[in-house]
Amino acid sequence: MNNIINKFSLQGKIALVTGGSYGIGFGIASAYAQAGATIVFNDINQELVDKGLKAYEELGIKAHGYVCDVTNEDQVLEMVAKIEKEVGTIDILVNNAGIIKRIPMVEMSAKDFRQVIDIDLNGPFIMAKAVLPSMIKKNAGKIINVCSMMSELGRETVSAYAAAKGGLKMLTKNIASEYGQYNIQCNGLGPGYIATPQTAPLREIQPDGSKHPFDQFILAKTPANRWGTPEDLAYPAIFLASEASDFVNGHILYVDGGILAYIGKQPQ
């Protein structure tokens, strides 16, 4: 039995989680720490990094935090070099940093569209490109791209996000195809609707005390009949980072309470 559990252990591994100061990234990184990994994370400003460091410390986790914008290749290369010098080479990269802009497509500026693509798709490309050389040298590595329901489905107002997350699904498959020969696995983690600050506007209680209509819509679309939590994602994310998934490559593991399997609650 111990042998089986050891396959899920991250003991001795160094994991970099982008945008890991709160939300899904923080949840994944905290679980990785419990599974034995050393945690490194970045965020776009010192205030967020400090907030993250404090939150990890409160859980008894000694994390290493860096200020770095994932869309800036110079900053990313500098951060990865610093991490290699100060902590060690990165065994696991989780491309978690991401934004959404909810704007009807005909009203969306090309600038806004580009910004979403830049952070949610170019960012993971730049990050993966920066860690791959060391992974190739070591003949081992795990890259986990945080995808979305919007890697598969569209909906009103999220054209840029859906384009980016659909692209991220294919980038995942391509990294797996191109670097699988070096014992590098690149998989996607596809969260369903998760209660985090990113989705807070969709869950706001209405002035009359009722649930937000979008909240009701999600519950009707989710067989589990609830929103997910960052913890729901943590264990599947451990699987994708551990030896247990060494022959899983180019796969998107959806953790969505059943949304993608379901047509939605039928009218009563």
Ligand code: NAP
């Ligand atoms: P979140 O609460 O908004 O956290 C995202 C983190 O990424 C924040 O710390 C954010 O910093 C950081 N970030 C944004 N732009 C960055 C950049 N250029 N460089 C470095 N860091 C940057 O989001 P979340 O809900 O935890 O989502 C995390 C990931 O899961 C995202 O990729 C998101 O698309 C994906 N996802 C979320 C859900 C969901 O239901 N919540 C579902 C599916 C997928 P700031 O606070 O400054 O923006």
Ligand code: GCO
């Ligand atoms: C939205 C949401 C989503 C989710 C998530 C679904 O406005 O529809 O924010 O896009 O956050 O990515 O998996």
